[in-house]
Amino acid sequence: MVKRVIQILDRMIERASNIALLVSGILILVMAWLSTYGVTRRYALNDPEPYSYEISTIFLLACVVLAIAGVQVLGRQLRVDFVANRFPEGVQDILLNVVVPVLALFYVVILTWQSWDTAWYSLQIGETSQSAWEEPLWPTKMTVPVGAGLLCLVLLAQLSRGVASFIRRVRKTRE
Incomplete structure (x- = not known):
């Protein structure tokens, strides 16, 4: 029974990590499009706009923190x-x-x-950026605890598998 619950939780964590990795990939494509759009408007049309750069920096943070858990699940992190x-x-x-x-x-x-404390405080005070756009900062700041929280779940799952593997190895050597 416990083994079944752990398997279900493990699959849910892996699925959430894969979704976060997919979202990160999509954000990379959107950032590429936004950069192309901003450069085209600035140099081809001589009509610069400030939003593409700001949105790209917001997406870059989200891309990194959301991808970390998926990369950890795949075992592709630096070791x-x-x-x-x-x-x-x-x-x-x-x-x-x-x-x-x-x-x-x-x-x-x-x-x-x-x-989480920083993002929650940002939401409570209605913090905005100092740019011309003045976008709220709490959604951007909230991606960090979401991505890091997902990484915590991935690490807990890996730790439980590692401990279980160690226990099995100890039992085999005793037999």
Whole structure:
């Protein structure tokens, strides 16, 4: 029963991470279009507009923080393999699947918590940018705790799989 619930939660986390990764990819395409539009208006039509640059910077932040969880699920993040490869396979497994997620969780939980406080405060005071557009900043700031929170879930799932793998390995050696 518990194993089934963990599998369902794992699939839900993976699906949410993949959706966030897809949204990041779409945002990259939109940023490319906005940049082309802004440059075309400025140089071909001699009619500059300020919005394409600002929207692109907003989307860039969202793109990065939303993609991190999906990249972690796919195992495509940067790893320090040259350190891990110096240890036996069992130690590598513990290091990469238990120790690294614990250390990452320590950082990402604090990031999620503090960025949530910042985004919530921005919403409460109605903070806007200092540009000509004066767009509200809380939606942009809210992408950080959303993306970091999703990364926390991914790391927790990886940690649970790493601990389960370690327990299975210990049981096999005792038999």
